[in-house]
Amino acid sequence: MTSFSKLILRVALVIWILPLGLTGCKASSNESSRAANQPAVVSADTSNPSQTADDAPPPEKTGGFDGKRAFAHVAKQVGFGPRPSGSPAIAQVQEYLLSELKSYGCTVETDAFTSDTPIGRLAMKNIVVKIPGEKPGVILLGTHYDTARSARDPRTGEVHPMPTFVGADDAGSSTALMLEVVRLLCAQHGKYAVWIAFFDGEEAMHDWSDTDSRYGSRQMAARLSTNGDLKKIRAFLLADIVGGRKARFLRESSSTPALVDLVWNTAAKLGYSGIFLNDATSAQDDHDSFLKRGVPSVDVIGDFSNNGYWHTPQDSLDKISPKTLATVGHVFLESVKELQSK
Ligand SMILES: [Zn+2]
Known part of the structure; x- marks a missing residue:
């Protein structure tokens, strides 16, 4: 033929x-x-x-967000292999994040700390970009960048190691999305400061619990509480598992209702009601560390319990859609604009 x-x-x-x-x-x-x-x-x-359904739209249609660039950031992270906290591969991610973020001209701070975990004391690092604003007040965005080292088998109930888990969607996608958001926001100074946090240690080192999970976000929230910055945070928008080809986003029930409304109304205005649905879900995630301390927070998280690859070795690059990344990126950029106008 x-x-x-x-x-x-x-x-x-x-x-x-x-x-x-x-x-x-x-x-x-x-x-x-x-x-x-x-x-x-x-x-x-x-x-x-x-497969054209997954192609990224031209950036001018998604507020400047370049889905192709974001996809390349996912591919880069997957290329480092499994990236659990304390591993040599996560050190490569940290270097990559720092060099990318600095290349955009932003102020970047790192917080290196250690956490006692069920597998011993581990070195971890939060990376935070700080874009100044004109008035007091901070809009905080966040993602985690570590990948899961183990998972609980839903059939047997046993926790097993995942030595081949590369976490394209969890957490390659949200890390890529925030890199692209930083690239676009670095040069813009709005009414309020925008901080973008890249958390280490969201995943459990052995089995998810209040003490074995969310190490990085707990560290940052505690630190901001001590230095007085926590009360400056007007809103915290968290992204997690945001790149799936069939991703759907449901309203996370522990999130602050007014912030869920703000993000979902923004998505609807942009024409994304087909993937930002009004059904409810619940998820434990890095937003909990800030909610517990009274910071209005929303978790924008893909419907992981239904995607068929969550916390399995099948969470690989072929699951990722540049179009989904661009769609969610657009929603984040517009939601920040909305928050800047309040
Ligand atoms: Zn996860």
């Missing part, structure tokens, strides 16, 4: 499958239940042989 006839065939195929995809999407947007959404999403994906 010539490449021309291949092209004709592909065009014909796309024209033929397009109505099926649209019907599926329409049906899913009329339904509020997650179960009703599943088949439509699956049929739209399998009917797209060219």
Whole structure:
């Protein structure tokens, strides 16, 4: 077959499958239940042989956010291999983050600390970008950048090590998203300061509990409480698991309702109601460390319990969509603008 006839065939195929995809999407947007959404999403994906559904839109359509650049940041992190706290690979991520962030011209601070964990005392490092504002008050954005070293098998209940887990979505995607957000916000000085935190040690070192998880965000919240900066934080927007090709975002129930509304209304205004759904979910995450200390916080987290690869070795680069990264990045940029106007 010539490449021309291949092209004709592909065009014909796309024209033929397009109505099926649209019907599926329409049906899913009329339904509020997650179960009703599943088949439509699956049929739209399998009917797209060219994978163009995952291509990033031009940056000017997503507030300047470049989904291709963000995807490259995910690929770079995955290339370092598994990146649990205290590993040689996470040191490579730290170097990469610092060199990228500094290249954007931002002020970058690091907080190196140690944590006592079930597997011993580990060195950890939070990295925080600080963009000054004109008035007192801080808008805080955050992500974790470490990857899980173990997981609990839902069938056997046993905790097992994951030596091959590369965490493309968890936490490659949100780390990539924040890098791209920093690149765009570095040069902009708004009414309030914007701080972007990259947390170490979100994942459990052995098995998730209040003491074995969220080491980096607990460290930062405690430190800001001591030095008096915590009360300056007007809002904390956390991103986690934000790059999946089939990602859907549900309203996280422990998050501050007004902030959930702000982010979801922003997403709706931008035309993203198809992936920012109104169903509720609950997640324990780095926002808890700030919520506990009275900081209004929202966790924008992909529906990980349904993605089929969460905390498994299948969380690999092929699960990541530049388009999803750009969509969520756009929502974060616009939400910051919204918060700057208040
Ligand atoms: Zn995780």
